[in-house]
Amino acid sequence: MAFASYETQEAALVLSRPPVPAPTPVPVTVPAGGRAEARRAARRRKAGRGRGPEGLRRLLPQAMVVVVLAGGTSAFVANDKAVRLSVDGAPRSLHTFADDVRELLDDEGITVGDHDIVAPAPGAALASGDVIVVRYGRPVTLTLDGHRRRVWTTARTVDGALRQLGVRAEGAYLSVSRSMEITRKGLTLDVRTERTLTFMADGRERVIRTNAATVREALAEAGITLGAQDTTSVPPDSFPRDGQTITVMRITGTKEIREEPIPYTTERTRDPDLFAGIQVVERQGRQGVRRVTYALRTVNGVKQKPRRIAEEIVREPVTQKIRVGSKPLPSSVAGADGLDWNALAQCESGGRPGAVDSSGTYGGLYQFDPGTWRALGGKGVAQNAPAAEQTYRAKKLYVQRGASPWPHCGRRLYR
Template sequence: MSNSQGSHRAARSARRNRADAPRTYGSYPSSTAYGSRGTAFEGPRGAAREGYEPYLPYVPHPSQERSAPYAPTAPYGTAVPFDDDEDDEDQPWEPWGQRTDRTRPYAAGPYSAGAVGGRAAARRAARRKRTAERPEALRRLVPQALVVVFLAGGTSAFIANDKSIRLSVDGVPRTLHTFADDVGELLADEGVAVGPHDIVAPGPDEEIAAGDDVIVRYGRPVTLTLDGERRRIWTTARTVEAALRQLGVRAEGAYLSASRHSRISRVGLDLNVWTERTVTFMADGRERTIRTNAATVQEAVEQAGIVLRGRDATSVPASSFPRDGQTISVLRITGRKEVREEPIAFRTVHHNDPALFQGTEVITQQGEQGVERVTYELRTVNGVKQKPKPLRSEVVRRPRDQVVKVGTRPMPASVAGAEGLNWTAMAQCESGGRPNAVDSSGTYGGLYQFDTHTWHGLGGTGRPQNAPAAEQTFRAKKLYVQRGASPWPHCGRKLHQ
């Protein structure tokens, strides 16, 4: 048998012995023994236990006093009613060790039945009073309960609509709580303005849920000059290196006007990029191919180790941009300067003269050529002579204009005494019918072979061979009226054929 079981049995035996001793509630016999038989109880393991001192008289605590007078306990064996609603403070205080389970009779001591009934009636009256006060209390609690329910529902909705979102604006992340339904509303609530060149992921019309990530990247304008070609583009990259990578520009070996790690502000950036290219030079009969990122042909020539001396040049302008795969020739130029005098042609000026018959022109001032001194450059390119290149010129003597009078007088239709003759046959005989014919001596000329003196005597000007055929015929008729056919001794007879 365990120690615990022995202890319980010893306790029950002690309670039975105390029940046999005659006593009243609140007073105990002066005895040193435990039971009525005068024997001491044994403990759990057979050891004799000492006698207990007698209990002191019971004095109720002021807090335990009731409205009804205190009454002695009911006789042993009388059942005491048990009320489930009563509190512990409503029960009488019992000495230590004397209180038992309320559903079972007390071990000893007389109880007054009248006192017990009086306390039960008081408790029932108190319960009825509390029951009567409950409806009024409930009526006061209903509005408060409704407010609590409303607040609880609002709090639940507040918690349900609140979302935790991670927003990254131009690379700066932050976590925030929002009630927005979509990305556009979220950005509007946070004061984040986006333009047509900015990137928003997800899109502004996409719905958001708790835990989503929203990314905003601002667009930046870049004026890019790539291998001499200038254009304006937009990029969301924040550095030069990232922008080149985004644009697909190969930066290895390229010349950049700004550092690769330079940041691009939202205002924009001007960026010059010259990529690495293959250029071939032909110089002094040799071919040289290099890889270069030079911005001009002059820089590429220097990188190729080619020295230009004096008038040496390249086949393309030295300031031009060298293209990938381009072949450039180096020109070795030698030369000298030479001064030459060249004639300047004169002008011919015509003036109308009413004294001359129509078709007659007379030179009144002979033209004279001028003289111009010209300096030329005589070049040899790679050993081949080139066409002289004029460098400068100056006029040594100005030319003199030639002045010509042009007749405007109408030609007479006929000459009295000379009509009806065969002038065509005589012209054919004298000059072969040619108005500009001149004899071998140069003395006679024209259709009718006038000498200059006779021609001027008939009113003609200049040389007869320069006059129109009609005028020559007119002058011949006037001579025939004056002298007959004697001026033409051999062909005069043709007039009468």
């Protein structure tokens, strides 16, 4: 469109001007140099005529073409940026038309993940002279002083990873060399930092710096030997912590054998021929005997509680067997039901079924002697029988002998 415009203007100028008279012929003198020199002179004259107004009009469209082309070239050059890209420590210079860092990385086929570092940020605009750094994350399975965890680092060596993770490596034990390269697949690293331990042994305090994996190893470094029964206040194979105080326990021990009783059990069987509340021991129980071995020890000179370590049965216990009456007791005895048996019991024993006199001969609510009690059908002694049974047998005795068995309190039956 720019060219057509200039051509139209040029045509208008030509039509508006009056005709130009033909130039007067000028004699041409051939220079001394011959025809070649003459041709050069003619070209110079022709060029001189082209610099007049008419020549300028003819050069104007060509000049506009040059200007347009120059403008496009300037825009092309302005969009081209010279940047420096470093990927995992490998730098290179390049030219790019990308507008921001993300576009540059896409153009270069570089993919980054959540654990990778890109600086400037992917959304940052690009300008010529910028430096873009990409550092890939590497997984490290780190066991630090006994604690295992998975971490990420952009360092390419173990030494760099330790510095990046803030792990104090001076005096530490490392499972791999500090100069070992970490690939993008990662590695497994065991680190035991140097720690301060205090040992209390044989009345002395010993402080050491160690990167030992166990208390036992630290003991050896401290020059402390454990005897066959000796131990420490923490398990010898446990991991020693920084600042930990560990006591060495010197142990001496002996054994002691003791015989201990084994209680017998009691087996009760219901007997329908015995009145309820009556119990008859059919077989007496007997305790067994157990032989027990105890470990006796002293820790740093102090006796400890005996510890049972073995036992054997010397004699088995014998089960006691008892027959328990289940036959209902009669509550009525002809000729004795209307009497005041409660008053008699209060007088004889204070109303206590288990009462026994001072001589140990008479017992129960009504103070039966053993012979009379058994003659009335009772078992054992009266004071061991239920109150209802005692009253029943007292009524039977009254039917046989009246109130005479109770010379001092018998009159209370008749109130």
